[in-house]
């Protein structure tokens with residue numbers, strides 16, 4: 001014990017400084033009053049940025065990517081207001097014109113009255129981590145679509161199957177109708193072309209053939225078969241269109257998007273996945289404003305939430321019965337935001353699980369069913385890339401509602 005105290009005494013402020021400069025992360029300190037101002041950087045800030053410490057102290061915010069600056073400032077405000085540690089990710093432009101992704105963790109410093117007067121911070125270069133995360137996200141999308149492939153082809157196969165049956169039926173029917181027509185033509189030629197008088201007996205084969213063909217039945221069934229085939233074609237078309245809406249997986253730029261239409265497509269694609277466990281009810285706001293967003297990513301997030309809802313319902317419905325739950329998808333707008341809400345009548349989420357659900361790779365599902373990436377992805381897309389929010393209400397035994405809130409107009413996406 002004494003030895004330990006001795007050792008501690010020997011650790012001088014010089015040692016502390018060396019330690020601070022030697023850890024891979026950049027440490028800094030800032031005062032918040034009257035204005036936020038950085039007063040100290042460890043020397044490794046130069047390794048990170050190429051600029052000298054003095055330049056950085058006076059001009060850190062000048063090297064922050066302009067599009068990220070408001071997010072950066074908001075974090076300081078939040079830390080000051082709440083007195084709690086906060087973190088923010090943003091990009092900086094280094095002296096040799098590279099863009100680096102930064103994770104900045106901000107810890108409040110209090111005066112003796114308990115007011116937040118400054119912050120101590122730690123800056124980490126997460127450029128590489130971001131790249132890996134990006135790849136994972138891309139993979140995640142492909143994985144989901146891959147898994148859905150079987151279901152989607154089933155969805156297309158069913159109408160194709162009955163269209164094909166109908167075409168066989170129509171072919172057979174037409175053969176009979178044409179052969180009847182031939183018989184009638186022959187009779188007509190005999191009646192018109194010669195002076196022959198036809199007797200009832202001459203009509204006998206035609207009447208028999210007509211009875212065999214069951215013309216009344218055909219008259220009823222042919223229009224039905226045609227109508228049903230057209231319906232099937234429309235279903236296939238709907239699925240193919242929805243697939244096409246989903247096929248720009250790599251297009252992550254923002255544009256004005258019709259959320260209702262996107263939700264409809266997402267539900268079409270998931271139909272086979274959902275139909276055995278739940279009835280899907282939709283309640284779309286017909287006056288929903290268009291939203292500036294990366295629609296493919298939002299659709300992917302909603303897809304994840306819908307699959308989660310289905311899994312959760314699957315856990316509570318009695319197997320071997322045709323019992324199903326309900327998934328309700330609602331869109332609405334309020335206070336400059338559009339809200340997509342996805343409710344399920346599933347198992348709900350217990351408190352100890354709820355704390356962890358947004359962590360990457362956290363899953364309560366068996367391997368193969370869950371990878372634990374869905375909600376981490378959702379969080380990254382909605383919060384970081386769209387400046388939105390994900391809220392949830394849940395009650396064990398009753399179900400869960402996830403709400404995605406998107407600002408109608410948002411800043412441009414970080415460039416890829």
Ligand SMILES: Nc1ncnc2c1ncn2[C@@H]1O[C@H](COP(=O)(O)OP(=O)(O)O)[C@@H](O)[C@H]1O
Nearest residue numbers: 308309312357363364370371372373374375400
């Ligand atoms: N609608 C829901 N109802 C109940 N639990 C849910 C729901 N959505 C998510 N969860 C819980 O959150 C965990 C993490 O979800 P997610 O990130 O999508 O990963 P995964 O679905 O692969 O497990 C799930 O394993 C589950 O325990």
Ligand SMILES: [Mg+2]
Nearest residue numbers: 304308374375
């Ligand atoms: Mg999931």
